[in-house]
Amino acid sequence: MNKTIQDIIERRSVKKYMAKSVPDELIEQIVKAGTYAPSGMNKQAAIILAVTNKEMRDRLSRINLDIVMARNMNTTSGHADPFYGAPVVLVVLAKKDVATRVYDGTLVMENMMIAAQSLGLGSCWIHRAKETFETEEGKQILQELGIKDEYEGIGNCIVGYAAPDALKPQVERKSDYVVWVK
Template sequence: MNETLKVLESRRSCRNFKSEPVENEKLETIIKAGTYAPTGMGKQSPIIIAVTNKELRDKIAEENRKIGGWNEGFDPFYGAPAILIVLADKSMPTYKYDGTLVMGNLMNAAESLGVNSIWIHRAKEEFESDFGKKILKDLGIEGDYEGIGHCAIGYAAEPLPQAAERKNDYVYYVK
């Protein structure tokens, strides 16, 4: 079977990461793959904020926890040492789709390199808040961006589950 198709079939969300960091070369390769996602009219509306700084990572996790309504001490990123945050320029009519494709590329590229991942939501709420706006300002990012998602990445602390069988009515053919 084609290697790309193997990756697509084997990728699973990881909900328990080791604290071990992802090697810089792998991290850069995953990020590069995100930048090659298709975008509407080729406008490349998304941006990626790569967070490997533990202090900032933990602050973002805490903000995400509060938005999600979980108890204190819960880590919505499941211990992942790195977070790739995807935002997209709201002035583009395709921004949500563009950002979603970037997220898919990030997760599939990670899998292809033996790095595990999970999509974590609430980036929209984070970057609409003063907390998120300050991160953008501190990074010198200007524009009207909406948070699309967090791609938490790292190495699984335990084996991941097998894929569920695909449902029978997933595809309808018109010939």
């Protein structure tokens, strides 16, 4: 089977990571793959915040958890860290004035998750990026980073080395997933 297709099929959402840092060279490859995602009219509306700084990573995790707690949601499976211990958070944002921003950002996320898989790393899409950067603290973070345009959070792609017991078996695809029209 083609290696790219195999990586797509074998990719899983990883929710437990080893306490091991990811080399910058691998992160650079992942974000580069993200920058080559298709975008509506090639506007390239998305940007990626490559967060490896532990303080900023923990700050984003806390904001995300505050949103979960405010909604009384149980989406973190009892974990105090919505990022499941992953050392890297790749936040995808997209310009608010671009009509295809959500689609464009979603493609960036997918490219990065497949790239992580191809490099032997685990990844998972963590929601609430939109809500994170709608908070005053989220807006402040963008200001601190010198990001001036109006952006909407699309997703958080967490990345790291999967813990040995983190990978779950593949779930069978539903039988009516594809409708052939020949």
